[in-house]
Amino acid sequence: MKKYLLADVGNTFTKIRIYENSEYQFLTFPTIKPDGNPDGKQLQDLVSANQIDDVLYSTVVPEWHRIFNNLEVKGVVRKVSVQMKLPFEMKYQTPETLGSDRIALLAAAAEAGFHHHCTLIVSAGTCITFDILHERTYLGGAISPGLAMRAKAMNHFTKALPLVTVNLIDIPVNGQLFIGQDTAQCLWAGSVQSAALEIDQYIDRLKSKFSKLKIYLTGGDANTLEKMIKSDIFARPNMCLDGLNILYKLNA
Ligand SMILES: Nc1ncnc2c1ncn2[C@@H]1O[C@H](COP(=O)(O)OP(=O)(O)OP(=O)(O)O)[C@@H](O)[C@H]1O
């Protein structure tokens, strides 16, 4: 049995699974070190220490291609691309610019089969992506600012707004509309609550078009948003890595 490493390099965090005999260990680290560089040595050390045969990676941070290209492994290093065998059909007008994380998410969703008519994947990471699979065809979706990015943008583009750390503000979520009563609360409401409202509204509109809709929620901010989204969703942490595993096996 081969030992293989799957890597999902996001703009904020890199998530890794090392598979051996269908079991895996999980690791995560910041994508860019505090000195502003990707940590290629850490990855090579991990690959060497674990005697990895193959690597399949997705990166949305182009510098990481060089690091993966230089990795020394016993087998092969592959990147996710639209040239691979995919378990869905592509209708995106620019498949060459489609994020490889979105390709992996779609592969994970496609694995569940197509009896749901329509599947929506909401990935709440650095950006929030919406991806729609209609039966086995990928239709496209949306890219919207992530929670931390919303808060950072308001701080960056104004003179008076402070930076709020969205995950550190403890607002009780009880299904009611939260009305911010000070600056920090208003910034939280505009970053976190507004993103949840956006997701709910996106789902409502999609449901009016496709009634049999299955919805997945994933990404670093999925836990925060899950409590606030009214629609029925399947929370699926690390769905991108699930999709990488499907693509690895499909292209073995
Ligand atoms: N300690 C932390 N530092 C930075 N962001 C954090 C932290 N804890 C949680 N987050 C949240 O997690 C989000 C990143 O989630 P995730 O790891 O899914 O992103 P990513 O995969 O790197 O992004 P993408 O795939 O969209 O490029 C951030 O936008 C932020 O809101």
Ligand SMILES: CC(C)(CO)[C@@H](O)C(=O)NCCC(=O)O
């Ligand atoms: C949207 C992000 C940043 C989400 O991680 C990533 O998928 C990406 O860089 N995509 C490229 C553009 C596209 O998917 O069309």
